[in-house]
Amino acid sequence: MSGHKMEFPITWGMVIDIDKCTGCGACMASCQTENNVEPQREASNKLRATSWMLVYELTNDKAFPNHDIAYLPRPCQQCGNPPCVSVCPVIATDKNENGGIVSQVYPRCIGCRYCVAACPYHVRYFGWYDPIWPEGMEKTLSPMTSVRPRGVVEKCTFCHHRWTQAKDAARVAGKDPDNLDDGAYVTSCVQNCPSGALAFGDIKNPKHKVHELVKSPYAFRLLERLGTDTQVYYISRREWVRKLGDNYLKSE
Amino acid sequence: MGLDRRAFLGLVAGGTVGAMFTPIPWKLIDDASIWTQNWPWIPRVPKGQVDYVATTSKLCPAGEGLKIMRVAGNPILAGGNPSHPLSCGGVSALARSEVYMLYSPARIKSPMKRNGKTFAPITWEQALVEMAEKLGAAKGAVASISGDNTGTINEVLTALTAKLGSAGSFMMPSEATTAAKAMKLMGAQGQAGYDFENADTVLVLGADIFETWGTSSRNRKAFGANRPAGAKPANSYVYVGPTRNNTAAVCDQWVPAAAADLGVVALGIAWHLLKAGATSNAPGFDTFKAVVNGGFGPEDVKRATGVAPETLAAIAKALASAKAPLVVTGSPFGQGLGAAPVIAGMSLNMLLGRINKPGGVYMLPELPSVVPGALTRAAMLDGDLPAFLKGVESGKTPAPKALLIYDANPAYGLPEAATMAKALEKIPFKVSFSSFMDETAALCDLVLPNSLPLERYDDVATPYGSGFCVYSLVRPIQKPICDTKTTGDVLLGLARKLSIDLKFDNFQQVIKEKVASLAKVSGGFVAKDVMPWQVAAGKPAPALVGGDLWKALEAGYAWTMVGQAAQTSMGFAAEVLAKAVKAGKPATATVLAPYAQLRTGTPVTGMPCQDLTTVPDTELLGDTTFIRVNSETAKALGLKKGQMIKLSGAGVDCQAKVHIFESVMPGMVSAPLGFGHTAFDYYSQGKGANYLSLAAVVEEAGSGLSMWIAPEVKIA
Amino acid sequence: MSFTEIEKTWYPEGVERCSLGKFMKWMGVLGVVALYGFFAMIVCFAYGLGVTGLDNYFGFGLWITFDLAVIALGAGAFFTGLLRYIIRIDELKNIINLTVIKGFICYSGAMLILSLDVGQPIRSWFGYWHPNVHSMLTEVIFCITCYLMVLIIEYVPLVLEQKQINKIPFLHNLAHQMHVVMPLFAGIGAFLSTFHQGSLGGMYGVMFARPYAFRDGFFIWPWTFFLFVLSAIASGPCMTVLICGFMEKITGRKLTTYRVKSLMCKIGGTMLLIYTVFKYLDTWAWINDILPRAGLTFDQMFYGMVYGKWLFFSELVLCLIVPVICLLTPLRKKPFFMYTGAILACAGVVINRYVFTVQALAQPVLPFTKWEIYTPNWAEWATSLMVIAYGFIIMSLSYRYLPIFPQEVGLNKK
Ligand SMILES: Nc1nc2c(c(=O)[nH]1)N[C@H]1C(S)=C(S)[C@@H](COP(=O)(O)OP(=O)(O)OC[C@H]3O[C@@H](n4cnc5c(=O)[nH]c(N)nc54)[C@H](O)[C@@H]3O)O[C@H]1N2
Ligand SMILES: Nc1nc2c(c(=O)[nH]1)N[C@H]1C(S)=C(S)[C@@H](COP(=O)(O)OP(=O)(O)OC[C@H]3O[C@@H](n4cnc5c(=O)[nH]c(N)nc54)[C@H](O)[C@@H]3O)O[C@H]1N2
Ligand code: SF4
Ligand code: SF4
Numbered sequence A: 001m002s003g004h005k006m007e008f009p010i011t012w013g014m015v016i017d018i019d020k021c022t023g024c025g026a027c028m029a030s031c032q033t034e035n036n037v038e039p040q041r042e043a044s045n046k047l048r049a050t051s052w053m054l055v056y057e058l059t060n061d062k063a064f065p066n067h068d069i070a071y072l073p074r075p076c077q078q079c080g081n082p083p084c085v086s087v088c089p090v091i092a093t094d095k096n097e098n099g100g101i102v103s104q105v106y107p108r109c110i111g112c113r114y115c116v117a118a119c120p121y122h123v124r125y126f127g128w129y130d131p132i133w134p135e136g137m138e139k140t141l142s143p144m145t146s147v148r149p150r151g152v153v154e155k156c157t158f159c160h161h162r163w164t165q166a167k168d169a170a171r172v173a174g175k176d177p178d179n180l181d182d183g184a185y186v187t188s189c190v191q192n193c194p195s196g197a198l199a200f201g202d203i204k205n206p207k208h209k210v211h212e213l214v215k216s217p218y219a220f221r222l223l224e225r226l227g228t229d230t231q232v233y234y235i236s237r238r239e240w241v242r243k244l245g246d247n248y249l250k251s252e
Numbered sequence B: 001m002g003l004d005r006r007a008f009l010g011l012v013a014g015g016t017v018g019a020m021f022t023p024i025p026w027k028l029i030d031d032a033s034i035w036t037q038n039w040p041w042i043p044r045v046p047k048g049q050v051d052y053v054a055t056t057s058k059l060c061p062a063g064e065g066l067k068i069m070r071v072a073g074n075p076i077l078a079g080g081n082p083s084h085p086l087s088c089g090g091v092s093a094l095a096r097s098e099v100y101m102l103y104s105p106a107r108i109k110s111p112m113k114r115n116g117k118t119f120a121p122i123t124w125e126q127a128l129v130e131m132a133e134k135l136g137a138a139k140g141a142v143a144s145i146s147g148d149n150t151g152t153i154n155e156v157l158t159a160l161t162a163k164l165g166s167a168g169s170f171m172m173p174s175e176a177t178t179a180a181k182a183m184k185l186m187g188a189q190g191q192a193g194y195d196f197e198n199a200d201t202v203l204v205l206g207a208d209i210f211e212t213w214g215t216s217s218r219n220r221k222a223f224g225a226n227r228p229a230g231a232k233p234a235n236s237y238v239y240v241g242p243t244r245n246n247t248a249a250v251c252d253q254w255v256p257a258a259a260a261d262l263g264v265v266a267l268g269i270a271w272h273l274l275k276a277g278a279t280s281n282a283p284g285f286d287t288f289k290a291v292v293n294g295g296f297g298p299e300d301v302k303r304a305t306g307v308a309p310e311t312l313a314a315i316a317k318a319l320a321s322a323k324a325p326l327v328v329t330g331s332p333f334g335q336g337l338g339a340a341p342v343i344a345g346m347s348l349n350m351l352l353g354r355i356n357k358p359g360g361v362y363m364l365p366e367l368p369s370v371v372p373g374a375l376t377r378a379a380m381l382d383g384d385l386p387a388f389l390k391g392v393e394s395g396k397t398p399a400p401k402a403l404l405i406y407d408a409n410p411a412y413g414l415p416e417a418a419t420m421a422k423a424l425e426k427i428p429f430k431v432s433f434s435s436f437m438d439e440t441a442a443l444c445d446l447v448l449p450n451s452l453p454l455e456r457y458d459d460v461a462t463p464y465g466s467g468f469c470v471y472s473l474v475r476p477i478q479k480p481i482c483d484t485k486t487t488g489d490v491l492l493g494l495a496r497k498l499s500i501d502l503k504f505d506n507f508q509q510v511i512k513e514k515v516a517s518l519a520k521v522s523g524g525f526v527a528k529d530v531m532p533w534q535v536a537a538g539k540p541a542p543a544l545v546g547g548d549l550w551k552a553l554e555a556g557y558a559w560t561m562v563g564q565a566a567q568t569s570m571g572f573a574a575e576v577l578a579k580a581v582k583a584g585k586p587a588t589a590t591v592l593a594p595y596a597q598l599r600t601g602t603p604v605t606g607m608p609c610q611d612l613t614t615v616p617d618t619e620l621l622g623d624t625t626f627i628r629v630n631s632e633t634a635k636a637l638g639l640k641k642g643q644m645i646k647l648s649g650a651g652v653d654c655q656a657k658v659h660i661f662e663s664v665m666p667g668m669v670s671a672p673l674g675f676g677h678t679a680f681d682y683y684s685q686g687k688g689a690n691y692l693s694l695a696a697v698v699e700e701a702g703s704g705l706s707m708w709i710a711p712e713v714k715i716a
Numbered sequence C: 001m002s003f004t005e006i007e008k009t010w011y012p013e014g015v016e017r018c019s020l021g022k023f024m025k026w027m028g029v030l031g032v033v034a035l036y037g038f039f040a041m042i043v044c045f046a047y048g049l050g051v052t053g054l055d056n057y058f059g060f061g062l063w064i065t066f067d068l069a070v071i072a073l074g075a076g077a078f079f080t081g082l083l084r085y086i087i088r089i090d091e092l093k094n095i096i097n098l099t100v101i102k103g104f105i106c107y108s109g110a111m112l113i114l115s116l117d118v119g120q121p122i123r124s125w126f127g128y129w130h131p132n133v134h135s136m137l138t139e140v141i142f143c144i145t146c147y148l149m150v151l152i153i154e155y156v157p158l159v160l161e162q163k164q165i166n167k168i169p170f171l172h173n174l175a176h177q178m179h180v181v182m183p184l185f186a187g188i189g190a191f192l193s194t195f196h197q198g199s200l201g202g203m204y205g206v207m208f209a210r211p212y213a214f215r216d217g218f219f220i221w222p223w224t225f226f227l228f229v230l231s232a233i234a235s236g237p238c239m240t241v242l243i244c245g246f247m248e249k250i251t252g253r254k255l256t257t258y259r260v261k262s263l264m265c266k267i268g269g270t271m272l273l274i275y276t277v278f279k280y281l282d283t284w285a286w287i288n289d290i291l292p293r294a295g296l297t298f299d300q301m302f303y304g305m306v307y308g309k310w311l312f313f314s315e316l317v318l319c320l321i322v323p324v325i326c327l328l329t330p331l332r333k334k335p336f337f338m339y340t341g342a343i344l345a346c347a348g349v350v351i352n353r354y355v356f357t358v359q360a361l362a363q364p365v366l367p368f369t370k371w372e373i374y375t376p377n378w379a380e381w382a383t384s385l386m387v388i389a390y391g392f393i394i395m396s397l398s399y400r401y402l403p404i405f406p407q408e409v410g411l412n413k414k
């Protein structure tokens, strides 16, 4: 395994309860608007559409009536050992900050798409065209995230701006910004999921719910054996779902 | 002085080298990163003071309370309101769209009048004059359609229609219309409300409770709250329906059964409950028992529906042994169900003793009405719009001379589209109060754009499915962006012009009065620290401090009440069941099993532009939508993955591609609704087909209700 | 003197060239292709890369394949330079000029395509300004740009040796001086080129979450680093021979002796044999170690026709074993086998660069995703063809006016 694992005292993590996700797409819609992703007219071409959060449909590949499905929402996994970071020729993406969020610095990115190739989770999206909002709709842009020009790569940031806001709020309230209360910083998708399927917090902070959740016997991560050491955990009581999180040989 | 070549070259070279030692080129080159981020055509993000205000989603039928982030007073983002009982922080993809739909390219920017095949903008004054004249002439034969199930606007609309001489005030058909019909036939009072929060074992018959049915965001929060991640769930849900839809995907069990057979399955479970000794004092119990025992034994049900006897027995056992079982019945696609299956499902609740019990079904009273002469919600829900329009089409019913259409898109959102279009054509004067250029507005003579929910006063009163009475406020947090008006104000203005007294001058007064009337309802309280389901479970309801109610509502809190309408004669309506529910032979034809999702919007909103991205490519690819069949059906019909096919029904043809999806019952063709718009903008228009148009409407035996729960389709 | 006659005075000493009219027609055809590609390039710059067939699965596509192939095939330049100037295989002087021009064309063409391929060409220099020393791509950016400069330095004296230009004493001397220091540049070129050929391979080998491409390695270099170097220096000389043969075919003139070409092919063949050994070892380790570790099997690396196993066998058998036999046995004496071997060797490298670029990305690593198909569109083809046309133009001009084949006069004496 290449690369190297990075550890930070604060490790923001998402825990996704697949057994509660109905696949409604509200998390995707939340993310798009929170992060100024333009409404895409040709969004049904999934190889071109930008969706920092993407809900996959999983199946157990059996025929009716033994068929089963599950939905798997996929933000950036914020890999502890990110395959995408070491490859970037210009350090436009990095994992250098407490919290372990893999950054993406748009004004730095040259758009070579090497990181896109390196990320096995299809998390990274390239700006194929300049973003266009229907007339007037740019008034609804969020001031928290910059608008990307075409030609750069973008991805889920764990709504990094919300962390900044939460730290500011903590400072104002005279609290420790490096020891936020559980729930003081949650991402847009987590906050808005109508099923409560998503949880967010500092995996290393025992006061945070996710600290316990990641230890569940039903918890798993995507492609764990590749050594990406992701900060997003999935939970399912269904074994077939857990098995779909990674590749296994027949003998395993 | 001459400059020879050497000197010139020297100067150029020296100058270049010299400049390299100044910061200028380096600064310029470094600025490249900033220019390339800030091309003039890349929109700048707005700047200004950030604040949050509360309102309620009106575009989303689930009625979530919203927290709107604003920058310099402009709405930016719609998030769920954690202190609102129908949101608890959650928000659907549709409710999330409230903000950016303000700038939807499909918005109607000013009042418009038909001019041959096109529209010409007119002023509001001209519009009012025109409408007053036409409606005055149409007196005695004015009909109205509302697509708003929850707003006090209906009081204004129905009162005005009545004063103009009503030819009928209709609600667009939905789960609420079906359920109201069922309750009426059962002799029940009030609107059925389902207390998911306190239920521990839930049998879902057809209803897509976690996607489109009722208060879906709240339903999901209730479901999730008792299912801690990775731990043993504290509740159990069984879904019965033709496909493993969004709801079934998270339920503990999916029992495949045709939507046409939901009543049979319910009565099959009743058979087990009765056998185990369940009984009831409610009127009609003996007949009910005879009906069930006479034709709904395990083998009857298996023959008719394919549901195994042991499956049925296990469900019955689970319900009977549960502390707080609950049965909820609905259409897998939110409409078209007959009344009988709802009655059959409700019978189970009665056998289980679940009426007006925590975790059961509350028969919720209607909130007081404030506009004199208005129809009650129950009366409005009693109308049968598809039947009415079919009558108009065939000439059996005289066509109204004028039709007022509020927040509804019957030209798109009704079954048997071809018939309905013909009926609408027969109505000489039609006014649409739509906010968007939808299919119906495109047919109308006058289009008087309603301001969007973020621009107007409005309200949401007890959406169907809510387990408690609930009222929340929709309030303008932004001046109308286009030349639109709140329809309530327009209707009241029109009334004035026609010298009709509706008691109010503007719609805000109506809402204020409504709120004032709520303050007087005993048992009502503002859900803040105590939520209504906690009150249902026994926690004392906090007192309501009357004067503060408006303020509390403005702050985004909901008025709620855990209550029940007094029941005098709620019975089994067994005669209806006997006629309408038959454990017959399974259908041999190919049956359409539509499904609906909030992310594709409602007939009124069209596809919310940001939500197009959330639609998977197994549903829409390019401009073609997919139908889903399992491999067995595909084989039987000779269909291949990705094949282009034509579906026909009710005199309409639709294109589709084939997606093989095993979680569809054999013989069923599952099809997404919400596509195939011919109006709206480029996010909706021409994207796929409207499969609802294929559904033929039939009359339900025993109830006479229009239904289209299991339309047959032909495939070529 | 008419222009036609003046034009004749620009030819190298003692050679014959086709008529100016014919030449202009040939250039016209190439010009049309190049202009079409140029139009596509403007469209790409104006509207963004959305006009290509690339997408978020295939961030790398035809362009990168093209670049990698061209850079590998262009490797004849550095390797031949190394052998000629450092190892001092004197006979190679008869073909060294051709390899330099080929190298120049390949690298400048690749740079052109690269500037198109990055989403923000105005920021291309960030690779120097904000370099990430851990990225193989940084190394590629550094080495390719530096090596292109070396190639320019190697190409310039050839231009200066043009009959008329060479008459200017200053330029004559400059050319001479540059020739004297050429071994130095050959050395620098060899160093740079080895590194970026390797880094290009390294780029794929380090993608540890892409099991199709990932390889273990030595120190910071994955095995693909060395394999790319070897395959480049194996195919580079073969490519030179093919170009030379092609030019002879087109012009109907002998440009070098068969001996020289045969020597080049022998060198290429030898390298190919070494490459074959390592490539087989690497493949064995990939199948038996890398893939099982990732929970994947050999069979899962292939799909349908475009990603079929036929590519694998073509690359590893048809384009390795067969050319090794053709090029390293007495068969080489027969032009048919020599050229077949050279063609296969080059084809094998192109396949190799293609599968590493496209198939590596198409292979679904997440178990719940599926193989996706990539089809380059007109914009990518047109610009790639533009570079090929550009190469033909440079080569045609060079052949017509520059004395690049020392043996040409002797070989074509009547
Ligand atoms: N909430 C929030 N706050 C932020 C940031 C954030 O992301 N979120 N980002 C921070 C960052 S990175 C920055 S750089 C700052 C930017 O903050 P500001 O420096 O305030 O940037 P602007 O508002 O873009 O520009 C200031 C004013 O300069 C005017 N102006 C433009 N050109 C000229 C000129 O040639 N001469 C003069 N005199 N005036 C001119 C513009 O019209 C504008 O009114 O904001 C910081 N504050
Ligand atoms: N349309 C538009 N474009 C603009 C501007 C504008 O006003 N309008 N302003 C311009 C200006 S002045 C600026 S400065 C740029 C800003 O442009 P960007 O730098 O792109 O700004 P952000 O989107 O705020 O942050 C970029 C990334 O940094 C990550 N990040 C935040 N904090 C940290 C940290 O501490 N460490 C690490 N590793 N990552 C972090 C975030 O998650 C995010 O992914 O945008 C420029 N572009
Ligand atoms: S919002 Fe929640 S339930 Fe809906 S798709 Fe996303 S994670 Fe799943
Ligand atoms: S998921 Fe992809 S983009 Fe995110 S950190 Fe990991 S490799 Fe990078």
Ligand code: SF4
Pocket (backbone or CB within 6 Å): A087, A088, A089, A090, A091, A092, A093, A108, A109, A110, A111, A112, A113, A114, A115, A116, A152, A153
């Ligand atoms: S596309 Fe941007 S972020 Fe990705 S590797 Fe290239 S420069 Fe870095």
Ligand code: SF4
Pocket (backbone or CB within 6 Å): A030, A031, A032, A034, A035, A052, A053, A075, A076, A155, A156, A157, A158, A159, A160, A187, A188, A189, A190
């Ligand atoms: S964490 Fe934020 S940026 Fe990431 S998917 Fe969720 S909403 Fe989008």
Ligand code: SF4
Pocket (backbone or CB within 6 Å): A107, A108, B030, B033, B034
């Ligand atoms: S754009 Fe500004 S902040 Fe970003 S890399 Fe360049 S100089 Fe640094």
Ligand SMILES: [Mo]
Pocket (backbone or CB within 6 Å): none
């Ligand atoms: Mo800035």
